[in-house]
Structure formats: structure tokens, C-alpha cells
Amino acid sequence: MAGISSILLGKGLKPWIFLSVAVSLSLLLMAVGGNQTTESARSRTAEILAILANPFGSLSGYLHLRGENERLRAANSQLMLKASRADEAFKENERLRRLLDFEEQSDLRLIAAGVIARDPLPGVRSLLINVGRILGVEKHMAVINDRGLVGKVVRVGPRTSVVQLLMDRNLGAAVRLENSRADGITTWEGSTFLLIEGIPVSANVKLGEQVLTSGLDGIFPEGIPVGEVLRIDRLPQSLFLRIELKPAVDFAGLEEILIVRQKNTPIVIP
Amino acid sequence: MNRFLIILAGLVLLIVQSTLLSRFNLFGIKPDLVVLFVVGRSLAEGPSAGVVWGFAFGLLLDAMSSGLLGLGALTYSLAGFLAGQIAPSRGQSRLSYLMALALAALLSFGIFMYFSEPIEDIGWLTPLLLRALPSAILTWILGLIWAFTPFSVFNIDD
Numbered sequence: 463m464a465g466i467s468s469i470l471l472g473k474g475l476k477p478w479i480f481l482s483v484a485v486s487l488s489l490l491l492m493a494v495g496g497n498q499t500t501e502s503a504r505s506r507t508a509e510i511l512a513i514l515a516n517p518f519g520s521l522s523g524y525l526h527l528r529g530e531n532e533r534l535r536a537a538n539s540q541l542m543l544k545a546s547r548a549d550e551a552f553k554e555n556e557r558l559r560r561l562l563d564f565e566e567q568s569d570l571r572l573i574a575a576g577v578i579a580r581d582p583l584p585g586v587r588s589l590l591i592n593v594g595r596i597l598g599v600e601k602h603m604a605v606i607n608d609r610g611l612v613g614k615v616v617r618v619g620p621r622t623s624v625v626q627l628l629m630d631r632n633l634g635a636a637v638r639l640e641n642s643r644a645d646g647i648t649t650w651e652g653s654t655f656l657l658i659e660g661i662p663v664s665a666n667v668k669l670g671e672q673v674l675t676s677g678l679d680g681i682f683p684e685g686i687p688v689g690e691v692l693r694i695d696r697l698p699q700s701l702f703l704r705i706e707l708k709p710a711v712d713f714a715g716l717e718e719i720l721i722v723r724q725k726n727t728p729i730v731i732p
Numbered sequence: 733m734n735r736f737l738i739i740l741a742g743l744v745l746l747i748v749q750s751t752l753l754s755r756f757n758l759f760g761i762k763p764d765l766v767v768l769f770v771v772g773r774s775l776a777e778g779p780s781a782g783v784v785w786g787f788a789f790g791l792l793l794d795a796m797s798s799g800l801l802g803l804g805a806l807t808y809s810l811a812g813f814l815a816g817q818i819a820p821s822r823g824q825s826r827l828s829y830l831m832a833l834a835l836a837a838l839l840s841f842g843i844f845m846y847f848s849e850p851i852e853d854i855g856w857l858t859p860l861l862l863r864a865l866p867s868a869i870l871t872w873i874l875g876l877i878w879a880f881t882p883f884s885v886f887n888i889d890d
Binding site for chain 2: 491
């Protein structure tokens, strides 16, 4: 015990004072982290770091193809969304549910963006992307790629934004199983798959069934592919199924993404 | 060593960590170059400097992340402090550096894991054994290689 004390106090009290100040400041930042001033300062710092990070992000090669690739992915995603919605609409027609206003649902616009940096802090799943407020990005907008749902925008600067990935413990999406029509919410428990909560044991869920966003959370538009059912467990004495979901998106290989924006949202130029 | 060059080296490591290294992320396992940098500075300049470097670079990483503001600053400050307390003096001993690095890396990955993994649902053991520990070992191996390069803290005259 005396040995530990001598090690810890061997360099005097100065380091302890530094540590106390640093810890206090960190905790203070954690407490006030959500306010406008700190978020603005955070966005501006990210803008500067993005300028430095951009050359590194471009080292992956095919730089000259990036613009073309983004355009193709945007077109592909538009088609994917249309096909997905058409399929949804067809099934709803079959069930004589004609109350859905499809024209309003398809009133979406996509903003192409490149990934500058990802997961800067170990364990925190996020992306720093190269578009911001100037191009019409806003907080809570859905983020997709040509495969499906990626996450949502959580912080916006003039030219950069931070995206929270779906594989993050603090983000869930309202989803619907394509065939059984059961609604649930995705959660992440630290593995390579997602879980769907809230699906009752009475639901007729099949392995491989497609899972789409339901739009019930008011953030993610309806009909975006989220993944497919990987495993179904009936837990004893539980009213709900435990469903593992294989994400449609390869989160490790994200290069370009698309931000979903309502067409009638005005672009605000600061 | 020129302080400007140290800041530049730290920024390069920070950016490489969040751009190039992120592509080699395997099941959430990846090394942490910033903890290497902070431990290196802590050994070269002492624990107080380690806290300052850790706080500053942690805050920069917080700006790029969607996580809690202050989490990086807190974690790397603690890592810098711990490393400086373990190492005897100005980075003369590679063994103490490696021991300091191992503990600092494990501490920082442990803190990040606590804040980012759903511990309340899956418990401590799985993320600790499957992600925090392998990531800390990977960081330690990189640190071991770095300790024997011409750019290590043992060869830099501060």
C-alpha cells in the first residue's frame, strides 16, 4: 500500500492538480455538451480537422472516380427507394389499404456526401462527412447509401456534419417486417448484427424476411431497407420475439453516403 | 524537439486514426494511435504534460465524434496521467514505457467501452474480452514497434 502511495505521490501534487482540472472540465463539458455554443464550437473544430483529414481520406485511390461514383450511387439509391416504395405500395394495395398518400411519401431529395473520417473515438460509431448546412443538411436527417439505412445526422456545421450510425447503442429506428407487417424498433448490443425489439410472439416472422423502415419514428422515411432477419428466438415467458437482423449496409466499408431531405425543406445559407 | 513538430505529429496520428486506420476496423477492434502519442508525451515531459496533451487531443477527437462531448478529453487525460505516474523519469526505460502503455491503453479502451457499449444489456465480459482487450493489445504491439524506431520517445531530445 505504501509502495502504491509512493508511486502515485512520487512526482508531487502538481500532476494531481492538472488531473483534477482536466477531469472537472471534461465533466463540465459532458454536462453542458448539448447546448448551442458548445455544439457550434464542436462543429467549427470538426471543420478545421476535416480540412486536414481530407488528403488522408483521398489516399484510398480512385479519387478521380469519386464524383462519378457519387452520382451513380445517388441515382441507384433513388431507384432503390422507388422500387422499395413501389413494392410496399403494391402490397398495401393488395390488402386494400389505399389510405397512404404515396405522392407525399416520395417527396424526397438526396444529397450526396463523402466520408472524411469515421469512428474517431474507439467504440463511438460515427462518421464525419463533407457536406453541411450550406448544402441543406439539417440535424436528424436520415442517412442512407445504395444498400439501405446508415444512420442519422446529429451535428451540422457549415461544410461538415457528423452522422451517428445505426450500429450505435444510442440510435434506434422504427422498422416493419416486409411480409409479416409487424412493427418494431432496432437496437444494437455491440455485435455485428442488430436486434429488433417489440415484435410479438404471435407474429409470423420468417428467416430472411426483409426489414424496412416504417416511418413511425418521424426521422427515417418509410420503405428504406434496413436488413434481413438472421435469427428468431422464442424466449421463455416473454411476450416478444428476439430477432437478430443482418444490416443491409456494410458499415465498415462506407465511402459515400446520401442524406435524405424533404423536397420542400428550404436550403438555409448562413 | 520543437513543440510545433510535436503538435503536428499528434495531429497526423489523430487523423490517421480516424481515416486510414478506421478502414482496418475488424469487429470493433482497432489500435488507438492517440493513446500512444499521449503516453509518449507523458513519458517525455511528465504526468502533468501528459494530462494536458491528453485533454487537448481528446477534445479534438470529441469534435469529430458523435459521442458525449468531453469523453475523449477525460479518457486521454486519465491515460496521460496514469502513464506519467508509472514511468520513472523522462522515458529512459522501455520496460516502464511498455507497462505504462499497456495500462493506459486498457484504461482508455475500458472507459470508451463503458460509455459506448450497452453494458446494462450484455454485461462487462463480452465487450471487454472481445473488443477492449484485443484493441489494447494491438495498441501495445504498435507501441512496442514504435519504441524501437528512431522516432520513439527514447531517441527524441526534448
